[in-house]
Structures are given as C-alpha cells and as structure tokens.
Amino acid sequence: MSPRRTWPIAAGRVYVGVILFFLYAPIMVMALMSFNASEFYAFPLHFTLDWYRKLAGNAPIISSAWRSVWIAIVTTAIATTLGTAASLALFRYDFPGKRVLQVMLFPPIAIPWLIIGTAMLIFFFWVGIGRGTPAVILGHVALALPYVIVVVSARLQTFDIQLEEAARSLGASSWQVTRAVTLPWIASGVVAGALFAFAVSFDQFVVSYFLAQPGDATLPVVIYTAIRKGFTPEINAISTIIIVISMAVMLAASRHFKFGGER
Amino acid sequence: MALTARQTNALRAGVLLSPAYLWLTVAVFLPLSAMLFFSFLSAAPFTTDDWHFTTSNYTAFFSRSLYPDLLGRSLLLSAVVTLCCVIIGYPCAYVLAKQIKGRSREALFLLIILPFWSNSLVRIFSWAIVLRGNGIIDHTIEAILPVDVSINLMFSFPAIVIGLVHSYLPYVILTCYLALQAIDDTLIDAARSLGAPFRTIFVRLILPLSLPGLAAGAVLIFVPVAGSFMEPRILGGRMGTFYGTVIEDQFVAVFNWPLGAALSFILLAVVLVILGAASPVLRHAR
16 A cells, blocks of 8 residues: 555554543543542542542432432333334334324434423423423333334334235234244343433433432432532542443443444 | 234234323423423412413513523534544544554543533532632643742633543544444545545545534534534633523522523524524434
C-alpha cells in the first residue's frame, strides 16, 4: 500500500482512540476518586477503601439501592412478558390499525422524559395513585415496553412463520406452538429485551425523580439529591458500583442483540 | 356459538396485545391527555375546589419574555450540543464503518455504545468531578507543563455542553454508523476508479447517502437536550437555568402544576414540530 493510503487509516484509528478516551476518562477519574482518601478530592492520591466502608453503613443509600434493584426486577418481569406477547401478536396477525399500534411505541421513546414524567405525576395524582413505588413501576414498565417490543420484533423477523404453521398442522395447540417452537427461537431476543428493560429501569432518573416519594426514592434520585446538597467520595463509590452493574448488563445484552445490525 | 377463523385470530391478537397497550395507555397516553387538560386549569383540582378553566397559563408564557427567552436558550443549547455531536461523531462513525473491519470493529463499536446505555446521571456526575477547580485537569497540565494553572470550567455553559455531548455522542455515532455501513463499497470504488477525488466522493456520494442516519441522530439528540434539566443543574449551577429546569421547578419547588403543564406542553409542541419537519428525511433512516 502506498503511504498516501495508509496515513488516513492510522489517523482514523487514532481518532477513534481519542473518542474512546473522551467517553471513558471521566468515568475512570470518577471511579479513581472513590479510592482516594481526601474528602475534598485533593491530590496526591492516597489509596483507601474507607469510602466503600462508609457506604456499606449508609442506610438510606443501601436501602434505596435495594429498592432500585427490585423495582428493576419487577419492571423487567412485567415489561418482558407483556412486550413479548405484544410482539408475537404484531408478528403473527394482520389487522386494521396495526400500523397505529406500531407508531404508539414511539412517544415513550421520542418524547423527552421530563414531559412524560411530569404528565405521569399529574395523572397519577389525579386518579389517586399518587407518588411512590407503584407509580414508579407503572412508569418504568411503560418506558421499557417499547424497547422490549422493538428488540423482540427484530428477532422475530428472522423467524419463519411456516414453522408455526407446520406445528399447527401436526395438531399442536396455539399455546404449544408458542412454547415449543416460537419461544425457543426468539429466546435470545427475549433475553436481550429483558436486559434492556432492566437497564431502562435501573438507570432511570427523570421519571423516578417525579414519581418517587421523598424518603422512599430510587438510587439515582437519592444520588441526585446528594450531588445537589454537597457530596463526598461516598457518592463516587456508589456511582462506581452502578456504572459497573449497568455496563455488565449491557455487555450481557450485546451477546444477544447486535447493536450494529446484521452484518 | 362457533367463531370463524378470522374472529379467533382477532380474539387471540386482542388477548396478546391488550395488556401491553392498556399499560401504555394508562401510563403514557392518558397522562399526556391529562396534562393537556390540566394546562387549561387555574389550579390543581386535588388541592382546591376553587378552580376554573383558563388560558392564563399559556398567556403567562407569552406575557413575560422570561419563558420564551429560556425556551430559546434551551433550543440554542440543543443546537450547540447537536452540532458538536455531529461534527465529532460523524468522522468516528465513518472510520468504524469504512476503515476498520472484522472483530476489532465490533469490539470498538460496542465500547462506544456501552456508555450510552449506562447510567446518565452518574456520567454527568463524573464530569462534575473532572471539571471542578483545582481538580485533575489542573494537576495533569501542571505535571506536563511547568506552569501554575487554574482552569475552572465547572458551573459554566461549556461545562453543560461537554457533559451533554458526552451523554449523547454515542447516539449519533450509532445512527451514522448504521447508515454508512449500508453504503455499498463498490459504489465508492467505482467512483474512485473513475478518478473522483475523495472530496467529490464524500460530497456527492457518501454524505447524501448517509444523510438520513445523520438526521436521525441529530433529532434524537436535539429533542431530549431541549428538555434536559438534570445536566444543567449539576454542571451549570447558577448558570444552569434552562427551560427544563423551570418546568422542574413548577413541579417540585413552586408547585404551580397547571403552569408547569402548560410549559411542558409548549415544549412538546416544539418537539412535535421538529419531529414533523424531520420526518421526510427520517423515513429513509433505518
């Protein structure tokens, strides 16, 4: 290859490296500071695990962390079940208004969460649900559902509907067809959808912020309040744990769902 | 009564679809309708019996320059962030889609997308740690150069832009990457073999073909940034008053929910206009 052709490629690689540095460096710095003894983030660094020890004794943060985890699990279970059922129907049946149902999935994704969150707050107060964990779960499931339906539907596109027809012609009931033929085929899509749902709920801040009861809030809301009041590296410690969890969840999802589309 | 096959199918589809769509209706579409209704009330009906219909919440928006100014400021922030993301992200997507091949491409792409799906609040917080005065930036520069520096970007407009670009950059890389890798390489090779310089190939071939992806990424950034409030609050401090933070205030501090609803709805109208204007281009995006 002539030198004229190789330098753009080298420059391209360097450029991607710079982007990765920009994306990861602040997260690394934030994590590094959770191991630094100074309460005021001062240099030089002195390694300590004190902030993690303090965190373990911080009852409000720990209890909100467990609340976040179980809200995410409940959200995942509901959104994955309802979303998979809806995807199956959208895939199998043709009916008038199907296009409308598909378009209905976009508002929860495309409208800023600030608008959705405040709208939920108004409506839930009006009908008497008010603030609190049930309201948070109602909201999280609604936000997660479109992602599950989109991901599972993408997987269903690779499924041959004739397999269902073959099973049915052999006498399988509708439920048997779903359980023995369709679900095993789309299992990886369902798993990816579930992981997306977990991530949407576990990382959700805006909607939780408006719907959570003060004193009974999810982890991101507690962290936001702490950041605004003035914080110590304890917040770095819990933030480091969160980022590790949410990146692990997405890594797991990436094994079942190609973000870059089929190649 | 026996059902026809058509009716059975309709019934089955209904059973499978209704839980999900009922949920979406109760948790998204009814709330949005309720908010529209609410924005025409003088007071929240569950706080007082003394309420009536009024358009004063909307006239309040126009009667003072405060709200239109803040909306303008938020849209400006959106424009700046979107522009930065596109300028920084497009070349990166190009390198990934057209220069790097095989497994390393997949791995790099995943590394870029991964932060986008991780906690956005925590990532904004990480910038608060990086940008604070007498922080890591000062120490790094002082370690390399023999000068005393004091760079304090925290609580400024640039700080908010940096944080938001960090949050949304992967979006535009994702959409541009999908559009760019759909371009057939043989087209580019054909143009090159006919003697077209890269500039011409880019302007006449690559850019037009990847425009839908670029537009999709731009819209997907512009819209949520216009409604952002957490990022300006954390990174902007007193500089961080935007349209989104004013809406937040109506709901959590001032408790003027009808005004907040009206302000939210004006933002929604702006968002819908933007989505509508972009839809001819977006329809070609994947």
